[in-house]
Amino acid sequence: MLQQSSALLARGELPEVQLLEGIVLLVAAVLLIVPGFITDGLAILGLVPFLRRRLVRWIVSKTTTVSPSAEVHTPDSHRINRIIEGDFRRED
Numbered sequence: 001m002l003q004q005s006s007a008l009l010a011r012g013e014l015p016e017v018q019l020l021e022g023i024v025l026l027v028a029a030v031l032l033i034v035p036g037f038i039t040d041g042l043a044i045l046g047l048v049p050f051l052r053r054r055l056v057r058w059i060v061s062k063t064t065t066v067s068p069s070a071e072v073h074t075p076d077s078h079r080i081n082r083i084i085e086g087d088f089r090r091e092d
Contacts, residue, residue, distance in 0.1 A: 004018055005018045005019075016060060017053075017056055017057070017060060020056040020059060020060065021052055021053070021056050024046050024052050024055060024056060025046065025047070025052070027046060028042075028043040028044075028045075028046030028047050028052075029043070031043035031046070
């Protein structure tokens with residue numbers, strides 16, 4: 001999962017599925033700590049990889065919207081070191 005996230009970040013894409021799977025795992029861990037049979041059952045459902053992936057894909061399909069500025073890349077968008085010109089004066 002970490003390698004997939006790194007590859008997506010290298011291509012400039014957001015690893016939303018991997019991030020949401022991590023959040024579901026975190027919520028499942030918290031639910032295991034909370035006492036009760038219902039919370040334990042929900043936590044176990046969040047720990048099963050097949051069910052977790054289906055839940056995350058369902059959440060992504062319900063919440064994903066395409067914004068007009070999401071696909072716009074300027075020539076400098078991948079540059080890390082940008083030069084910002086300005087004046088500097090030190091006052092002690």
